[in-house]
Amino acid sequence: MTFRRTQQLVAVGALALVLAACGGGGSDNSSYKEPTGPPVATIKLDSGNTFFKPDKVTAPPGIIAIRLTNIETGTHDLVIRNVPGFQVEVSGDGDTATKKVKLAKGKYEFYCTIPGHEEAGMKGTLTVS
Numbered sequence: 001m002t003f004r005r006t007q008q009l010v011a012v013g014a015l016a017l018v019l020a021a022c023g024g025g026g027s028d029n030s031s032y033k034e035p036t037g038p039p040v041a042t043i044k045l046d047s048g049n050t051f052f053k054p055d056k057v058t059a060p061p062g063i064i065a066i067r068l069t070n071i072e073t074g075t076h077d078l079v080i081r082n083v084p085g086f087q088v089e090v091s092g093d094g095d096t097a098t099k100k101v102k103l104a105k106g107k108y109e110f111y112c113t114i115p116g117h118e119e120a121g122m123k124g125t126l127t128v129s
């Protein structure tokens with residue numbers, strides 16, 4: 001009896017956690033916490049079909065603002081491998097979006113998650129040093 005009751009409580013607790021995780025508007029990156037404070041650098045990138053320009057960028061460590069401008073039609077985003085939740089999205093010619101990310105020294109790969117775009121060359125490297 002006691003064991004069964006405990007199981008039920010665990011199940012209810014797990015359900016509450018799932019609901020809480022989904023509560024922030026339902027998008028995939030709702031868990032991402034953008035760092036507050038001024039950026040040490042702003043990286044400006046253009047996106048098009050299917051490229052980032054430039055595709056090799058550098059920045060000092062700390063809070064980095066990434067400003068993406070779409071210079072062609074279409075929808076693109078920019079995510080950084082091993083930086084969960086970070087995503088800058090643009091849709092349509094001339095659309096621009098900026099998001100901040102805090103990075104330590106290292107070499108990071110970024111890419112577009114639209115199916116086929118990374119494979120077509122829509123990727124690049126961000127060197128933080």
Ligand SMILES: [Cu+2]
Nearest residue numbers: 076112114117
């Ligand atoms: Cu793309």
